[in-house]
Amino acid sequence: MNILNRFVRYYKPYRLLFYTDMLCAVIVSVVDLSFPQILNHLNKNVFTQGREVILHSIGFFGAALLTLYIIRYFCQYFITCWGHIMGARMEADMRRDLFTQFQRLSFSYYDQNNTGELMSRLVNDLFDISELAHHGPENIFISFLKIIGSFVLLMLLNVPMTLILLAVTAIMVIFSIQRNLKMKAVFLDNRVKIAKVNTSLQDSLAGIRVVKSFANEEAEKMKFRKSNQDFLASKASSYKMMGGYFAWNSFFSGLLYIVVIISGGLSIAGGSLTLTELVIYLLYINIFVQPLEVLINFTEQFQKGFAGFKRFEEIMETKPDIIEKPNALPLENVKGEIEFSNVSFRYNLDDDVLQNVSVRIPTGRKVALVGPSGGGKTTLCSLLPRFYDVTEGTITIDGNDIRDVTLDSLRNAIGIVQQDVYMFSGTIKENIAYGKANASDQEIIEAARSANIHEFIMSLGLGYDTFVGERGVRLSGGQKQRLSIARVFLKNPPILILDEATSALDNESERYIQESLSKLSHNRTTIIIAHRLSTIKNAxxxxxxxxxxxxxxxxxxxxxxxxxxxxxxxxxxxxxIDTQERQPE
Known part of the structure; x- marks a missing residue:
């Protein structure tokens, strides 16, 4: 019920559409139920009254039926068109909420979850939910209206036959409920397996250059084949179960007609039923059975949508590790004095990565962190913008505990230049402007000049409008690094973190970038993580x-x-060591 309540809340913004859709569903059901009644009336009161009465009345009834079916046409159009639009809007709302939740979750969540699986939840699962959102209420509502309406009319026509019909229908419903419970787990397994297919695909395509450089195409094919076959096996299992489910329900539907024909024949033989009444009864049986079949066919859609929404809710219910206090204040007029006081940190239940680290960095100072890999240098810097939270101790900026300030103001005060630069798909201008969304063209150019990349950009055919390709594939490592530095120049933060920003570059690129970084770190509190000790001698x-x-x-x-x-x-x-380095202070 909790999942159902959370699902229903997405209908609230579209209540008018939903209620209109349900009204149209009522009208369509009434028109379908009225046809056998009109035929029954014509048979009893018109067709038996002679030629003149028939000619006088048939035009009126024809016009009435035409009017009814014109109304039904518009209602059916609304259900099919605007009902689907409502479902698509709900899907868009869920996708928005899920993407917002992705943005809210901290680094630790992404350390444990694969991008391909998360994409599967954002795309595949939500499509199934959209179909459920539209067809669910409509199918259930129309089907129950037709089943109840036709059952009442069948009781009015012949009570004994209808009670026999009800008994067969009850067996059919019990069977459907039992099979549905088994199918639920199978469809959830389908969602898990297709997510693994997406994971395998994302890993292989994202690392395609590594794959080809090691000539490991066959190994990747094998990995993908396994996840693909696992998904196929899961789908085959669900289709086998569905095959039995639909076949048995089809058999029960045929059984309903058999029961009606046999009992109807006996009633005609006994004189309690006429042939015409049996024909009318069979028309209502068709109206009674058709919504039952709709509900049976809807089972697959429901199970897929339910499984998808359950996986959607798993992410939506995940509590972010990094949360902002309700009374958090913005960090303003930042000078850049940083202090780590007895800071300890561990990932989940692992051993401490940092233990009782205390470091004070005065305003405007340039401090370098060196040491072996795994010593916690990058982790220490990741704690400053609260990508992770300290396990013990405190971190302050200008005397303010970073947990007491808003995340936006904290992260806006810190600029980060990393070794592994990420370029977004788009133009050079858009990538530089990522440092300041409302930056003018002149500001972007000035940032590029400061990063020693302007001349290179202007040498390109489209200049700042040149597309960088996926992850900046058209640029060299040094060019991407200078663009990332231009971003930070544009951001103009008082605190700067340089995380091995030159360790993967050639000497010429490093010279350009060292000049850029020297400009960038001027009058800023700067933390440098470096393995090339020559780059930090002047810290x-x-x-x-x-x-x-x-x-x-x-x-x-x-x-x-x-x-x-x-x-x-x-x-x-x-x-x-150069002996000149060993001089007394």
């Missing part, structure tokens, strides 16, 4: 972090003279 402070926490801190020269972890890393990279 105000270097902090060495391992899985045991902060091990060393000081300037480049101080750490070299200390002859500890940092000196060892520096020696490994440069094959011997």
């Amino acid at each position: 105000d402070e270097i902090i060495v972090i391992t899985d045991e926490g902060v091990q060393e801190r000081g300037t480049h020269r101080q750490l070299v003279n200390l002859d500890g972890i940092y000196a060892r890393y520096y020696n490994m990279q440069f094959e011997g």
Whole structure:
């Protein structure tokens, strides 16, 4: 019932459409039920009265029937057209809510869930829900109207025959309910298996360059074939169950006609029923059986839609790890003083990645984090914009606990340049403007100049309107990196995080980007994560972090003279420490 209540709430914005759709359904049902009654009236009161009465009356009844079917035409059009539009609008609303929920969920959710499966829930599942939203109430409402209406009229025609009919129908309903309970699990399994197909497809296409570089096309085919065959097996299982379900119900429908013909024949032989009344009775039987078949056929649609909505609700009910306090205040006039106080962090139930880390970064200072992979450098930086929340301890900016400020204002105060740059499908201008949605063309050009990328952009045929391709495939690593730096220039944040921004670049690209980063970090509080120690020699402070926490801190020269972890890393990279580095302070 809870799932049903949550489903019904999506009808609320379209109540007028829904009620009109139901009114049209009533009219269509009344017209269908009235035809045998009109035929019965003509048979008793017109066709038996002679030629003149027939000629006098038939035109009137013909015009009345034509009027009824013209009204039915418009009602059927509304049901088919606007009923589907209502379902499509509800689907769009659900897709909007699901996408909003995706945006609300934190990094930890995406660490555990595959993009392909999430896309399956956004596309495949919601289509089935849309069909259920439209056809569900309409099919159920029309079918029950016709079943109840035809049953009442059948009782008026012949009570014993109708009671026998009711007994067969009861057996049919009990059988349908039992089979439906079994089919529910099968259709839910269908949704899971098609999500795995989408997952396999997304992984293979997203990594197509890696696939081809390792000549692993056959391995990818095998992986996809397995998920595809699993889905096929699940579908085959559901169709076998449906085959038995529909075949048995078809048999029961035929049984209804057999029962009526046998009991009707006996009634005619006994003189309690005429042949004409039996024909009228059979017309009503057709009206009685047809909605039963509609409900039976609707079962597949219902189970698919229900399974899809259940998976939709699983995501909608997921509580984001990162939530904003109701009384959170915006972070304003940011100077950029950062302090990590006894910060510890772990992913789920894993061991601590960070333990009791305490670091204070004064306003405008450039601090570098170095250390072995897995030591927690990137994790520490991810805690600052609240991509994850600390397990213990506090992080403050200008003395404000970051959990007490709004997420938008916090993240707007921080600019991040990463090693793995993501380019959105679109133009160069659109990708730079991602740093500031309402930026003018002049602002975008100035940001590009600051990032040393303007001349390259102007050398392209379409300049700033050049399409970058999916994930920026038409650009080199250095070009994408400079575009990402232009984004941050446009954003103009007081705090900057450089996460190995030059580690994957050639020397010439690194020189350009180091110049850009030097401009970008000027007068900003900057945190640099770097493995190339040559890029951080001029940092105000270097902090060495391992899985045991902060091990060393000081300037480049101080750490070299200390002859500890940092000196060892520096020696490994440069094959011997220059004696000039070992000078007293």
